[in-house]
Amino acid sequence: MHRPPYRPALVLVFVVLGLLIAVAFNTTSRLTEVRSGRASDLVDVVQSLEQQRDDLQNRLAELRSDLARLEREAAADSGVSKSFSRELDRVRQAAGLSAVTGSGVEVVLGDGSEVAPGTDPNDYLIHDTDIAAVVNALFVGGAEAVEINGERLVATTPIRCAGTTVLVNSARLGSPYVIRAIGDPAVLEQAVLGDESASLLFDAYMSQYGLQVSLARSSDLMVAGYRGSMRPQYVRPARGGA
16 A cells, blocks of 8 residues: 655645744744833833933922022112012013912813723823813913913923823823913803813713813912923014014
């Protein structure tokens, strides 16, 4: 009885196929390990840079405090201490460099807690556009100072999406987003609830997606001062001071 001539060929095919599968599996495993290692390294780098940023912001705040003290001492020596101090405080407040207090409103924007099956999870998150809509409405309502999770908003403040977080003044912020604004409480409240985009968060989106949002008036709010740097690249003083 003779063996079928194709059996050795089948054995050879299975051996080669097994080798290819083993090589493919080994390569995939190595790629997964490399990608995982790179992701971990990137997380470490981001955390290190954020810590450096916080240290530099604290150092900047110290230097600004020292500068203000030296300016007041120089003003005292020249006999214009009181007027200079008042003008300096006014300019710092206008620039957003000093913490301020007053009446206003506090708006809290939080992600939804449960995602309905078959729906888009992004609909249940607070996005940068949602925050920007509320902030814009507050400024339209006459807000004199606004902060988001302790980050003071100034003319150069960006509000951008950064993955699952929101970037404000180079700081990554997460839900819930607490927005404090100083101004006339009644006017600010009406400005937010009467805005076409911002008002959707408090009715349609809250009921449909379960967003955790609220707006409350307050007679005593504190808004932090801006901790970042200001380096104008294109602005120059007008000639003659006009």
